[in-house]
Amino acid sequence: MNYTHIVFDVDGTLLDSEDTVLLSFQKMLFIIQGKMYPLEELRFCLGIPGHDTLEKMKVEPLEDAFRMWGEFEQEFSYTMKLFKEIPSVLLQLKKNGIEMGIITSRTREEFEAVVTPFGANHYFKHIICAEDSPGHKPDPAPMLRYLELTGAKKDRVLYIGDSIYDCRCAQGAGVDFALALWGCRSPEGICPEHALKNPQDIFSL
CATH class of the missing domain: 3.40.50.1000 (HAD superfamily/HAD-like)
Incomplete structure (x- = not known):
């Protein structure tokens, strides 16, 4: 063509950016939900909007979680x-x-x-x-x-x-x-x- x-x-x-996204997502979930998810369980988040991901994981309050995820992404940006x-x-x-x-x-x-x-x-x-x-x-x-x-x-x-x-x-x-x-x-x-x-x-x- x-x-x-x-x-x-x-x-x-x-x-x-896979490691950055997954590590920051994992840390945010641990802070909010108190559970350390294996990274393999979180790979579904790659390629879909962050808000959709948070809704699938039933994370609340959603906007606070989204902001926190972004802050942790900056923390792991070296990867x-x-x-x-x-x-x-x-x-x-x-x-x-x-x-x-x-x-x-x-x-x-x-x-x-x-x-x-x-x-x-x-x-x-x-x-x-x-x-x-x-x-x-x-x-x-x-x-x-x-x-x-x-x-x-x-x-x-x-x-x-x-x-x-x-x-x-x-x-x-x-x-x-x-x-x-x-x-x-x-x-x-x-x-x-x-x-x-x-x-x-x-x-x-």
């Missing part, structure tokens, strides 16, 4: 980094004239606090955060919002992510999906149009 737009998920795709090849890939895609965007389940506030410091925002013309569409992944609403903002044709857009939520969001909007195997822990049951072993594989498309 001749893709002219490549849209990225953030966590597990651009950013290796977070861009995947190794991502900076060079973004630079080359820009040189190739590809328009790039982001669709993330993070709120705008979370994105600015956690992602912006890595200095890659200038590569992306449109950044769709949790509050920018009426529905959240796996709902197609964020991708439909991207299509609305850009006027891009569906068959010219590729969404790259690491979870089944990303896949359903893209395909539900009629957009091709590429699975970022470099960040995906559970590829079983995900049916992408493309499977990419590393970020450089984007250029094979």
Whole structure:
């Protein structure tokens, strides 16, 4: 396919943030609920909005828990980094004239606090955060919002992510999906149009 737009998920795709998210989530639950959950039991939170995660865990008061989670995420931010090849890939895609965007389940506030410091925002013309569409992944609403903002044709857009939520969001909007195997822990049951072993594989498309 001749893709002219490549849209990225953030966590597990651009950013290796798994340990940061899970450790901060674990600590917040311990403080509020007094229970130390094994990290494996908390992996479901990766790729879905924080508020949805807290509701699933029946954490209250929700807003206080969300704020605390964000504070602990800053505490564990030393474990977070861009995947190794991502900076060079973004630079080359820009040189190739590809328009790039982001669709993330993070709120705008979370994105600015956690992602912006890595200095890659200038590569992306449109950044769709949790509050920018009426529905959240796996709902197609964020991708439909991207299509609305850009006027891009569906068959010219590729969404790259690491979870089944990303896949359903893209395909539900009629957009091709590429699975970022470099960040995906559970590829079983995900049916992408493309499977990419590393970020450089984007250029094979």
